[in-house]
Amino acid sequence: MRVHFLHPPDPEHLEFITSLLDPTIIVSSGEIRSEHKGTDLLVAGRPTPEDLRQLPGLKAVIVPWTGISPGTLAAVRKVPGLKLHNLHHNAVPTAELAIALLFSVAKKIIPFDQQLRQGNWEMRYQSPQSYLLAGKRALIVGYGRIGKEIAKNLKALDIEVKAIRRSIGKGSRFDVSPVDQLKKYLPQAEILVLAVPLTDETEGLIGAEQLALLPDNAILINISRGRVVDQQALYSALKDRKLFGAGLDVWYSYPTDEPSRKNTLPGDYPFHELDNIVISPHRAGLVKETEILRMKALAELLNQAVKAHPMDNRVDLDLGY
Numbered sequence: 001m002r003v004h005f006l007h008p009p010d011p012e013h014l015e016f017i018t019s020l021l022d023p024t025i026i027v028s029s030g031e032i033r034s035e036h037k038g039t040d041l042l043v044a045g046r047p048t049p050e051d052l053r054q055l056p057g058l059k060a061v062i063v064p065w066t067g068i069s070p071g072t073l074a075a076v077r078k079v080p081g082l083k084l085h086n087l088h089h090n091a092v093p094t095a096e097l098a099i100a101l102l103f104s105v106a107k108k109i110i111p112f113d114q115q116l117r118q119g120n121w122e123m124r125y126q127s128p129q130s131y132l133l134a135g136k137r138a139l140i141v142g143y144g145r146i147g148k149e150i151a152k153n154l155k156a157l158d159i160e161v162k163a164i165r166r167s168i169g170k171g172s173r174f175d176v177s178p179v180d181q182l183k184k185y186l187p188q189a190e191i192l193v194l195a196v197p198l199t200d201e202t203e204g205l206i207g208a209e210q211l212a213l214l215p216d217n218a219i220l221i222n223i224s225r226g227r228v229v230d231q232q233a234l235y236s237a238l239k240d241r242k243l244f245g246a247g248l249d250v251w252y253s254y255p256t257d258e259p260s261r262k263n264t265l266p267g268d269y270p271f272h273e274l275d276n277i278v279i280s281p282h283r284a285g286l287v288k289e290t291e292i293l294r295m296k297a298l299a300e301l302l303n304q305a306v307k308a309h310p311m312d313n314r315v316d317l318d319l320g321y
Contacts, residue, residue: 005029006044020299090285095149101247139189142196198225
């Protein structure tokens, strides 16, 4: 079986994944050339239609991360029979950051830190401001690999967990309901965690109406995509103290080039001026071990393919995830 990396991994990571692969797998990388026409599997985050045309025997594209770009979906959809897979190597670190954001918001870690750095202890002697997490009720919207990891962590904190997902599978450890039950469960959700992919169905899923259904002083954590939540509605709910707070790792505005990395605010509203929000620059899956996790997950898929086993993480081309 021939596997081609459109963008070559670093030499140390290429050596690592090669050590994990079945010896019958032939690996190549770089710009697609005539000698690569026999490629079976293409590892590429954003392959172009031209890339795919140059590989007539291609059986599948593996995106080496979770989110699928619209361009990749469109390109793969045009090739009859071509399969698309992604990786979920980031599930554990992303879930960890979700929990870190939850603790930061609930315990007001950042405001206390900022005051004490100036020698100011006054917040310590004001009315208690932290939020008890044990015994609270959480609703996770999106119960894929990341959502399941978050649920496991929340349960360990003695938090009651319910989940919403598009399709209901069997054998869940937690109470899982379909999307049409969202409004039913929002009034019970003292903690709302968003872990869904961004699709036509999920864009704007949480708006002013949904936020109003939450109990007062709820906490919202978003590690999915910014546009799953209506930005104006979220800003208003935070500013008006309808929400106790929010922790966001995903946003509405991103830098468009290297110079803009130093001066791009993450939204159209001044979220950065609010003291009840913890903001994080879309980094949940980025840990020191990321590339090792990625190579392990990728090797697992490739070894499944060479043994003629169905590869995990197949993307539904109609749904986009």
